[in-house]
Amino acid sequence: MRATRQRLAVLQALSAEPNDATAQEIHAKLSAGGESVGLATVYRTLALLTEHGVVDALAHRPGELCYRLCGEGHHHHLVCNECHRVVELDDCDLDDWLERLAVEHKFAISAHTVEMTGICADCR
Numbered sequence: 001m002r003a004t005r006q007r008l009a010v011l012q013a014l015s016a017e018p019n020d021a022t023a024q025e026i027h028a029k030l031s032a033g034g035e036s037v038g039l040a041t042v043y044r045t046l047a048l049l050t051e052h053g054v055v056d057a058l059a060h061r062p063g064e065l066c067y068r069l070c071g072e073g074h075h076h077h078l079v080c081n082e083c084h085r086v087v088e089l090d091d092c093d094l095d096d097w098l099e100r101l102a103v104e105h106k107f108a109i110s111a112h113t114v115e116m117t118g119i120c121a122d123c124r
Contacts, residue, residue, distance in 0.1 A: 006037045010045040011054075011069075019086040020058055020066035020079075058086070060117045076114035082123035 013026045013033075021029075027042045046067050049055040058066045060079045068077075068086055078087040094112065102109045 003041075006035075006041050007045045007048075009035050009037055010042055011049065014046075014049075014055060014067055015069050017068070019084050020068040022061065022064050022066055024064070026067070058115055060084075060115060077116065078120075079115060079117045080120035080123055081117050082119055085120050085122070 009030055010026060013029050014021060016029075017026075023039065023042045023046055026046070027037065027039045030037045030042070046055065046057075046065075050057045050067070054069070055067045056070045056077070058068060058077060058079060060066065060081070061084075066084070070088055071090075073090065074092055076089045076092060078089060079085070092114075094114070098109050098112060101107070
């Protein structure tokens with residue numbers, strides 16, 4: 001019962017994030033709010049949520065993953081290197097290009113993700 005409550009607390013903390021957050025940031029917010037959740041539990045919960053497609057793991061910060069509760073369906077991300085603003089892009093015109101690559105390299109592509117980093121207009 002306690003583990004379920006802790007997982008729910010992690011999910012709620014992530015859902016309050018407008019962009020993305022690291023496991024350490026989520027843990028710090030939970031601790032500051034009086035939640036007794038260990039950092040290992042936060043990591044395990046985020047891994048489980050990522051595995052089940054509930055959250056996306058973004059790799060734009062060197063050495064650590066950032067997590068985001070995203071909309072459903074296939075999408076990509078624009079991520080600001082300064083403020084970490086994340087924009088979900090629902091359009092994907094990569095299918096033709098990926099099909100050509102698959103044929104050229106004799107590869108069966110099962111999925112793809114795109115994460116583009118840069119500087120948003122507010123940070124420029």
